[in-house]
Amino acid sequence: MFQEILKRAVSLRASDIHLKVGKKPVVRASKKLKILEDFPQIDQRIMNEFLREVLSKSKKKQQELIEEGQTDLSYSLPGVGRFRVNVFRQRGTYAMALRYIPYEVPKFSALSLPPVILKETLNSTKGLILVTGPTGSGKSTTLASLINEINQRLERVIITIEDPIEFLHRDIKSYVVQREVGMDTESFAKGLRAALREDPDIILVGEIRDPETAKIALQAAETGHLVLSTLHTLDAKETVNRIVGMFNLEVREQIRLQLASVLVMIVSQRLLPKLGGGMVPAVEILVNKGAIKEALLDPNRLDEIPQLLERGKASYQTQTFDQHLEELYRAGKIDMDTALLYASKPGDLEMKLKGISF
Numbered sequence: 001m002f003q004e005i006l007k008r009a010v011s012l013r014a015s016d017i018h019l020k021v022g023k024k025p026v027v028r029a030s031k032k033l034k035i036l037e038d039f040p041q042i043d044q045r046i047m048n049e050f051l052r053e054v055l056s057k058s059k060k061k062q063q064e065l066i067e068e069g070q071t072d073l074s075y076s077l078p079g080v081g082r083f084r085v086n087v088f089r090q091r092g093t094y095a096m097a098l099r100y101i102p103y104e105v106p107k108f109s110a111l112s113l114p115p116v117i118l119k120e121t122l123n124s125t126k127g128l129i130l131v132t133g134p135t136g137s138g139k140s141t142t143l144a145s146l147i148n149e150i151n152q153r154l155e156r157v158i159i160t161i162e163d164p165i166e167f168l169h170r171d172i173k174s175y176v177v178q179r180e181v182g183m184d185t186e187s188f189a190k191g192l193r194a195a196l197r198e199d200p201d202i203i204l205v206g207e208i209r210d211p212e213t214a215k216i217a218l219q220a221a222e223t224g225h226l227v228l229s230t231l232h233t234l235d236a237k238e239t240v241n242r243i244v245g246m247f248n249l250e251v252r253e254q255i256r257l258q259l260a261s262v263l264v265m266i267v268s269q270r271l272l273p274k275l276g277g278g279m280v281p282a283v284e285i286l287v288n289k290g291a292i293k294e295a296l297l298d299p300n301r302l303d304e305i306p307q308l309l310e311r312g313k314a315s316y317q318t319q320t321f322d323q324h325l326e327e328l329y330r331a332g333k334i335d336m337d338t339a340l341l342y343a344s345k346p347g348d349l350e351m352k353l354k355g356i357s358f
Contacts, residue, residue, distance in 0.1 A: 001039065001046065002053045006077055008036060010100060015136065017083075020095035021047050031273055047094055054085055054096070060182065065094075072182070074101075074164040084166055101166045105148040106141055112280055113142065113269075114324075116317035120265045120287060121146050121228075122153065125201075127264035128221040130208075132233040137269050138281060139230045140166050140206075146228065147204060150174060156201040161191035163206050174202075181206070189213045196220055205229040211246040218255070221262035235321065235344070236266040236286035237305045240296065253299075260296035263288045270321070272328070272338055280333050282324050282342060284309065287316045306344070322349045329353055 005025045009017045012034065014027035021044055025036040040046070054075050055062050064071040070088035075098070077083070084099040108118050121129060129146075131139045144167035150156055151174040158174050163181035170176070177198070185191035188205055189212040195203050196216075208214050208229050221227045233239040244256045266286040274280040286292060292308050295301040312318035325339040326349065336353055343349040 002050045003077055003080075005036065005039060006083065006098070007080055008039075009098075010080055015100055017098040017100070018096070019047070019050060019098075020090065021093040030277060030279060031271075044093065050096065051087065051094060054087065058183070064182070065089075072164055074166065074180075082166065082168070084164060101140075103168070105144050105167045105169065108145040108149050111138070111142065111145055113267075114283060114285060114317065114319070116285060116287065117142075117265070117267055117283075118146065118149055121226075122149065124226050124264045126221060126224045126226055126262075128217065128259070128262045129226070129228045129264050130231060130239055130266045131228070132231045132235075132239050132266065132268045133270055134232060134234065137271050139269065142267065142269065143204060143228055143230065144169075147176075147202075150202065151176060157199055158202045158204070159195045159198055159200045160204040161185065161188055161195065161206060162204070163188065187213075189216060192216045192220065196223075196225075200225055202226045202228070207231070208243070214243055214246050215255075218258050218262060222258065226264075233268065235268045235284050235306075236309065237302055239266050239268065240302060240305075256299060257297065260288070260293065263296065268321070270342055272334055272342055274333055275335060280328060282321055282328060282334075283319070284321045284324070285318050287312070287318050289316050292316075292318065320344065325349060326352055 009027045012027060012029050014029040016028040018026040019042055021042055024041050025039050027034050061071045061073050065087055073085050075083045075085050081103055082101040084101060086097045088095055131142050133139050147169060151169060151172045154173060156174040158176045160178045165178050165180045179185050179191050181188060192205055192213060193216055203220055203225055205217055208217060208231055217227050217229060231239055231242060233242050243259055244252050247255050268284040269281045271279045272282050286309055295304050295308055306320050309318040309320045310323060322343050322345055325343055328334045329339045340346040340350055
């Protein structure tokens with residue numbers, strides 16, 4: 001039954017599948033929840049079968065689930081796709097949340113993302129590129145598509161450190177090594193530190209979660225590597241503050257200067273319901289050039305970042321969320337309610353959309 005549920009979810013173009021005892025399977029498609037009514041309610045016996053299916057190949061993950069109450073891993077269903085799986089305890093029983101990952105890495109051109117993101121990535125031989133946003137905003141897909149574009153165009157040694165491995169990359173022009181936290185390395189920090197001794201040109205770190213990982217990522221970017229990673233932050237300004245705020249007060253100034261010198265770009269994204277069905281990304285883009293670079297060097301000017309992104313659109317293709325929301329609305333991709341719901345300054349955006357100038 002487990003595989004049949006996954007097949008049905010994929011046929012419905014669901015992004016996520018939710019399974020728990022006492023409830024029929026639930027999927028999320030285009031951000032809407034749907035109960036799979038033609039499947040039975042999951043009882044303890046059925047859930048045990050599901051657990052055996054996903055955990056049978058890893059005693060370490062079984063032990064982690066028992067000791068910690070949750071574990072992350074990947075599951076592959078031939079001919080259908082891969083799934084990122086989180087198994088966890090809730091109300092004394094086990095439950096699962098699965099995220100669908102296609103076998104084929106999406107082409108960058110199919111993601112409706114601004115071309116400057118790919119341009120800056122391909123033109124950078126070193127530095128730090130951050131893709132940020134809430135859970136389910138497409139960060140992993142964006143990074144995978146960028147790695148795929150590099151792989152198809154450039155000869156590079158690429159090392160990824162993921163938890164778990166999501167999209168699979170085969171060697172094309174580049175040489176790609178993919179390591180999974182908990183299976184191939186103990187942590188992001190240890191995997192990243194080891195990667196520096198493995199002759200990489202490009203390092204992808206699934207997520208910067210702690211100061212140790214952040215520090216090594218900055219050092220790697222400083223010493224001639226291109227580092228790509230994610231954070232769960234909503235916009236560029238919050239991303240800068242989050243990284244600096246990971247560290248003790250006495251070293252924050254040093255970290256801020258280091259970040260300002262190595263940062264290439266911050267891409268912050270949210271997925272919005274698209275008119276006619278499906279999803280479309282709204283993106284804020286910081287490219288670390290010109291006045292923006294000067295502002296990053298001065299802690300008293302961080303509040304200027306949104307205005308600088310807005311002004312830098314013509315020169316550097318930077319943009320704020322609200323600028324992109326206005327573009328998406330005028331292109332007929334989202335309605336006004338959606339634009340205002342996701343806006344940073346809904347009052348200002350509403351006046352612009354209604355043609356009221358300031």
